[in-house]
Amino acid sequence: MNQKPQPNIYPWLAGMLVLTGFWFRLSYMLGQVYHVDEFITMLAATMVAQKGLPFLPSGLFYDHGFLYSEISGLFVALLGFSEEVTRWPSILVSVLTIAVYYAAARRLFNSRLAGVAAAALAAFDQLSIVWGVRARMYSLAHLFVLLSLVSLLESTFKRPSLRGRYLxxxxITLALLSHTISFLLLAPLAILVLAFTLFYRHSWLRQPGVGLQVVVAAATIGAVLAIVAMGQLQSTVSLQDPNALAPAPLGLNFLRGFLDPAISPDRFDDLLSYFENPAFYWLLVLIAIWWLVSIVR
Incomplete structure (x- = not known):
């Protein structure tokens, strides 16, 4: 007697997690609890709606969270200004990230259960809920950092693809434009690619167009650094000062901002300090276990 195939419940579970995550974030927004930093983002969004770029009334170019300011400014231009309107892009992106976690984990581990577990972590994580509501750039950076990692693993490590690496x-570019802290990813990713190439597979280096990709990557990162440099206070002041020896963006102040985009080694310490929180100890245990498993295998 043939048994009827059992329905696949994992996509339904993933959908329920997305809806539940949306409800948590919507509930937090309805509480109308604001972080002080949100108001500068709201001002930047208003300026984008008026001028197209986040030039503050002081004349300062607000590059911090440039991409989020542009998206939030579009919402303000279409719907009018309110605190909730500037928060909606963050909520929508945060909810989308839950679905991306499911799809990414399912594809990387070839397991729907892994996808559901990843989506559950994203849906119920307290920091993801709180900062997935606030009118700041963190949810957007979260999404594009995740997509960058998944795309790199797929296009370079698993199935080398020239088109995939352009993606x-x-x-990565969108992550950098979302938050400058994403620059911290570049060095670890470069080390990861180098180690993988040396010890596992270097066939992707023989694909045509790799050299062009390196040039495009360098030019793209340079363009992002230029945007960040424009937002440095010294560069903006020099731009407005008629007595400056060389007005930005061609002056020394602009170059200083270009070479030092407000990222210092201390930021790595800030990043690692999150794992000193007892709430993340279980995650360190899992990382250690999977690291040992990967060595044995």
Whole structure:
């Protein structure tokens, strides 16, 4: 007697997690609890709606969270200004990230259960809920950092693809434009690619167009650094000062901002300090276990 095939419940579970995550974030927004930093983003969004770029009334170019300011400004231009309107892009992106976690984990581990577990972590994580509501750039950076990592693993490590690596470059660029802290990813990713190439597979280096990709990547990162440099206070002041020896963006102040985009080694310490929180100890245990498993295998 043939048994009827059992229905696949995992996509339904993933859908329920997305809806539940949306409800948590919507509930937090309805509580109308604001972080002080949100108001500068709201001002930047208003300026984008009026001028197209986040030039503050002081004349300062607000590059911090440039991409989020542009998206939030579009919402303000279409719907009018309110605190909730500037928060909606963050909520929508945060909810989308839950679905991306499901799809990414399912594809990388070839397991629907892994996808559901990843989506559950994203849906119920307290920081993801709180910062997935606030009118700041963190949810957007979260999404594009995730997409960058998944795309890199797929297009370079699993199935080398020239087109896929251009997509990876796009995601990395969007992550950098979302939050400058994403620059911290570049060095670890470069080390990861180098180690993989040396010890596992270097066939992707023989694909045509790799050299062009390196040039495009360098030019893209340079363009992002230029945007960040324009937002440095010294560069903006020099731009407005008629007595400056060389007005930005061609002056020394602009170059200083270009070479030092407000990222210092201390930021790595800030990033690692999150794992000193007892709430993340279980995650360190899982990382250690999977690291040992990967060595044995």
């Amino acid at each position: 990876t470059l796009l995601f």
